[in-house]
Amino acid sequence: MALVGASGWTVLALSRGEEVSAAWMVAAALGSYAIAYRFYSKFIANRVLKVDKTRATPAERLDNGIDFHPTDRRVLLGHHFAAIAGAGPLVGPVLAAQMGYLPGTIWIIVGVIFAGAVQDMVVLFFSTRRDGRSLGQMAREEIGPFGGAAALLAAFAIMIILLGVLALVVVNALAQSPWGTFSIAMTIPIALLMGFYLRLIRPGRVTEVSLIGVALLLFAIVAGRWVAESSLADTFTLEPSTLVIWMVAYGFVASVLPVWMLLAPRDYLSTFMKIGTIGLLALGVVIALPTLKMDAVTDFASRGDGPVFAGSLFPFVFITIACGALSGFHALISSGTTPKMIQKETQVRMIGYGSMLMESSVAVMALIAASIIDPGLYFAMNAPAGVIGDSVQSASQAVANFGYSISPKELADAAKNVEEATLLSRTGGAPTLAVGVSEIFSQVTGGGLRAFWYHFAIMFEALFILTALDAGTRVGRFMLQDMLGNVYKPFRNVSWKPGLVLTSAAVVGLWGYFLWVGVHEPLGGINQLFPIFGIANQLLAAVALAVCTTLLVKSGRLKWAWITGIPLAWDATVTLTASWQKVFSSDPRVGFFQQRANYQDGIDAGKVLPPAKNMDDMHTIVTNSTVDGVLSAVLAVLIVVVIVDAARICVRHLRNPEASRLSETPYVESKLVAPAGLIPTQEEKAELAAASRDGEVTQAS
Amino acid sequence: MTVLLRGLRWVRWYVRELTGESAYERYVAHVRRDHPTASVPSRRDFERMLTNRQESDPRHGFRCC
Numbered sequence: 001m002a003l004v005g006a007s008g009w010t011v012l013a014l015s016r017g018e019e020v021s022a023a024w025m026v027a028a029a030l031g032s033y034a035i036a037y038r039f040y041s042k043f044i045a046n047r048v049l050k051v052d053k054t055r056a057t058p059a060e061r062l063d064n065g066i067d068f069h070p071t072d073r074r075v076l077l078g079h080h081f082a083a084i085a086g087a088g089p090l091v092g093p094v095l096a097a098q099m100g101y102l103p104g105t106i107w108i109i110v111g112v113i114f115a116g117a118v119q120d121m122v123v124l125f126f127s128t129r130r131d132g133r134s135l136g137q138m139a140r141e142e143i144g145p146f147g148g149a150a151a152l153l154a155a156f157a158i159m160i161i162l163l164g165v166l167a168l169v170v171v172n173a174l175a176q177s178p179w180g181t182f183s184i185a186m187t188i189p190i191a192l193l194m195g196f197y198l199r200l201i202r203p204g205r206v207t208e209v210s211l212i213g214v215a216l217l218l219f220a221i222v223a224g225r226w227v228a229e230s231s232l233a234d235t236f237t238l239e240p241s242t243l244v245i246w247m248v249a250y251g252f253v254a255s256v257l258p259v260w261m262l263l264a265p266r267d268y269l270s271t272f273m274k275i276g277t278i279g280l281l282a283l284g285v286v287i288a289l290p291t292l293k294m295d296a297v298t299d300f301a302s303r304g305d306g307p308v309f310a311g312s313l314f315p316f317v318f319i320t321i322a323c324g325a326l327s328g329f330h331a332l333i334s335s336g337t338t339p340k341m342i343q344k345e346t347q348v349r350m351i352g353y354g355s356m357l358m359e360s361s362v363a364v365m366a367l368i369a370a371s372i373i374d375p376g377l378y379f380a381m382n383a384p385a386g387v388i389g390d391s392v393q394s395a396s397q398a399v400a401n402f403g404y405s406i407s408p409k410e411l412a413d414a415a416k417n418v419e420e421a422t423l424l425s426r427t428g429g430a431p432t433l434a435v436g437v438s439e440i441f442s443q444v445t446g447g448g449l450r451a452f453w454y455h456f457a458i459m460f461e462a463l464f465i466l467t468a469l470d471a472g473t474r475v476g477r478f479m480l481q482d483m484l485g486n487v488y489k490p491f492r493n494v495s496w497k498p499g500l501v502l503t504s505a506a507v508v509g510l511w512g513y514f515l516w517v518g519v520h521e522p523l524g525g526i527n528q529l530f531p532i533f534g535i536a537n538q539l540l541a542a543v544a545l546a547v548c549t550t551l552l553v554k555s556g557r558l559k560w561a562w563i564t565g566i567p568l569a570w571d572a573t574v575t576l577t578a579s580w581q582k583v584f585s586s587d588p589r590v591g592f593f594q595q596r597a598n599y600q601d602g603i604d605a606g607k608v609l610p611p612a613k614n615m616d617d618m619h620t621i622v623t624n625s626t627v628d629g630v631l632s633a634v635l636a637v638l639i640v641v642v643i644v645d646a647a648r649i650c651v652r653h654l655r656n657p658e659a660s661r662l663s664e665t666p667y668v669e670s671k672l673v674a675p676a677g678l679i680p681t682q683e684e685k686a687e688l689a690a691a692s693r694d695g696e697v698t699q700a701s
Numbered sequence: 702m703t704v705l706l707r708g709l710r711w712v713r714w715y716v717r718e719l720t721g722e723s724a725y726e727r728y729v730a731h732v733r734r735d736h737p738t739a740s741v742p743s744r745r746d747f748e749r750m751l752t753n754r755q756e757s758d759p760r761h762g763f764r765c766c
Contacts, residue, residue: 065731
C-alpha cells in the first residue's frame with residue numbers, strides 16, 4: 001500500500017509538460033489514506049482519545065428505538081457518509097483546478113489526513129461522551145456563553161452564504177438550458193408523488209418508492225431532450241434573473257410545507273442518486289483511466305490573477321477546497337445525529353475518520369473530472385462573462401490571453417456535444433464537473449450518450465442542492481426562531497405559524513439576496529462570493545477545532561492537544577490571511593475595499609471601468625464590494641472571538657484545573673458486544689461467539 | 702447458491718437498515734421488550750410521528766452541503 005501511494009506521488013510530482021494518467025492521482029490518494037487510517041487514526045483513537053469499548057454509548061444507555069439506538073457499524077458508516085457528502089466536495093475542487101491539479105490534490109489528501117478526518121473523529125468522540133450534544137451546545141458548555149454565541153452566529157451566517165452560493169451554482173447550470181430546467185422542474189412532481197405514496201398508500205416502504213422515483217427521474221432526463229427539441233423549449237429557456245425568482249419561491253414554499261410532502265422524498269431521491277453516481281464515477285475513473293490535461297501548477301497559482309477566483313495559491317486554494325479536505329459543516333453531523341447511533345466508542349475511528357477519507361476520495365474524483373477536460377474549455381467555462389465576452393470568438397481570444405488555446409469552433413462543438421446553447425461562463429463548478437463526468441462516462445459507454453451523461457450529472461448536483469435549500473432554510477429558520485425567542489417568547493414555539501412563516505421568509509430573503517447579487521454581479525458572482533463562502537466554512541471548522549482542542553486540554557490530554565491544535569492553527573492562519581487580503585489587499589481583484597474605492601473613483605470621475613458596462617453596473621459593484629468586504633471582516637472577527645475565548649478557557653484550566661468543569665456523562669458499563677472495524681478481528685469474533693452463546697444481545701453480522 | 706442467497710439477503714438487510722425502512726420493526730421490538738404494557742403504534746402512525754419530529758426540529762436527519 002505504501003508503495004502504491006509512493007509511486008503515485010512520485011509520478012505526480014515529477015511529471016512536467018506531459019500528460020499524466022489519473023490513475024496516479026488515485027494511487028497517491030488511496031495509498032496515503034490506507035497508511036493514515038492504519039497508523040494515524042489508530043494512534044489518535046487508542047493513545048489520545050483512549051476509546052473505551054467497555055463504556056456504554058448513548059445509543060446503548062438511552063435506546064428509545066428512534067433516534068437513540070445502537071446501529072450496526074456498517075449501516076452507520078453508510079448513514080454518516082451519506083450525511084456528510086454532498087455538493088461541497090464536488091464544487092470546490094473544480095474551481096481550485098485553476099491553480100493546476102497538484103495544489104488541490106496535495107491539500108485534499110494532506111488536509112483530510114491531518115485536519116478534516118481528525119476533526120470529524122474527535123468531534124464524534126466528544127459528542128458521544130456527551131449524549132450526542134450538538135457543536136453549539138458543546139461550545140456553550142465547555143467554552144462559555146460568549147464563544148457559544150459567536151459559534152451560533154457563525155453557523156447562521158454560514159448557512160445563509162452557503163445557501164446563496166449553492167443556489168447560484170444551480171442558476172448558472174440551468175440558465176438558458178431547457179433540457180436541464182425541465183428535468184429539474186420534474187423532480188418536484190416526482191417528489192410529491194413519492195411523498196403522497198409514502199404517506200397514504202404504503203407508509204415506510206422507502207426502497208420501493210425510491211426505485212420508482214429514480215426510474216421517473218431517469219425518464220425525466222431523457223424527456224428533457226424531447227422538450228428541448230420541441231415547441232415547449234421556449235417555456236423552459238429561462239434567464240438567470242427569472243430562475244432566481246423561481247428558486248426563492250421554491251425555497252420558501254418548500255420550507256413551509258410539511259416535511260413528508262417534499263423534503264423527505266427528495267432526500268431519499270438525492271441520497272440514492274448520490275451514492276449511485278459516486279459509485280459509478282469511481283468505477284468510471286478506474287475503467288477509463290483518463291489522462292490529466294490541466295497543468296500540474298498553472299501560472300495563476302503564483303500570479304494570483306486567475307479568472308475563476310482572484311488571489312494566489314496561499315491562502316485561496318485552502319479556502320476554496322473545504323469539503324473533502326477540512327469541512328466545519330461535518331462537525332454538525334458528527335455531533336448530533338451519529339453519536340446517538342454508534343454502538344461502541346471504538347467505532348469512532350471507522351465512522352468518523354473512515355467516512356471523511358471516503359469523502360476526500362470524492363473530492364479527488366471531482367478534481368480529476370475537472371482536470372481531464374481541455375484547459376482552454378475549462379477557463380472559457382469558468383471565467384466570468386465580463387472577462388471573456390459572450391461570443392465564442394471573444395472567449396477564444398480571452399483564453400489565449402490566459403496562455404491557453406481553444407478555437408471558436410472547438411468551443412461551439414463542446415457545447416453542441418452536450419446539447420447546450422453555450423458553455424461560456426457557466427461558472428459555479430457544476431457544468432464543468434458535468435462535462436468531465438460526461439467525458440469519463442461516455443468513454444466507458446463507447447463514446448456515446450455524451451449529452452445524456454452531461455444532463456445526468458447536472459441533475460444529480462441540482463437535485464441535492466435543491467434539497468439542501470429546503471433543509472438548510474429549515475435549519476436556518478430554527479436558529480432564527482431560537483434567537484428571536486429570546487426577544488419575543490412566541491417565536492420559540494417552532495410550530496407557531498406566523499413566526500414560522502416570518503422566519504422562513506427572513507431566511508429565504510437573506511440567501512435570496514446573495515443569490516440575486518451573485519447573478520447580477522458584473523465582476524462574476526462565483527468569483528466574488530465563493531471566497532466568502534470558503535472563509536465562512538473554514539470559520540466553522542475553526543469553531544469545531546477550537547472546541548476539540550479545549551476539550552483535549554480540559555480532559556487532561558494537554559500533551560496531545562496538538563492533534564487538533566495544529567490543524568486549528570493552520571485553519572486560522574489560512575482563514576485570517578484570506579479575510580485580511582479580502583479586506584485590506586491593494587489589488588482591486590482581491591481586496592473588496594480597494595475594489596470599492598476604484599469604482600467609486602470611476603463614478604466620481606464619470607468614467608465607466610470595464611467589466612462594468614454602464615453607470616448602473618458601477619454602482620452595483622460599489623454596493624456589492626462594500627457588503628462583501630464588511631462580511632469578510634465580520635467573519636474574521638468571529639473567528640478571533642471564538643479562538644481567544646477558547647484560549648482563555650484553556651489557560652484558566654491549566655492555572656487552576658480544579659475550577660474547570662467537564663460536562664462528560666459518567667461511566668456506565670457496556671453490555672453490548674460489537675467489533676470496532678469493518679472486519680472483526682479474531683479476538684472480536686471470539687467475543688461475538690461467546691456473547692451469542694450466552695444469549696446476550698448482539699448485532700447482526 | 703446458498704452463498705448467493707446469503708449475499709442477497711445481506712444486501713436486502715443493509716438497504717432496509719440504511720433507508721430506515723426497518724425503523725418500524727425496530728421500534729416495535731423496542732417497545733415490546735422495554736415497555737411490555739405500552740401499546741404499539743400502527744406503521745402509519747409511527748411514520749407520521751417520525752416526520753413530525755423532523756418538522757419540530759429540522760436538525761433531525763440534516764445533511765451537509
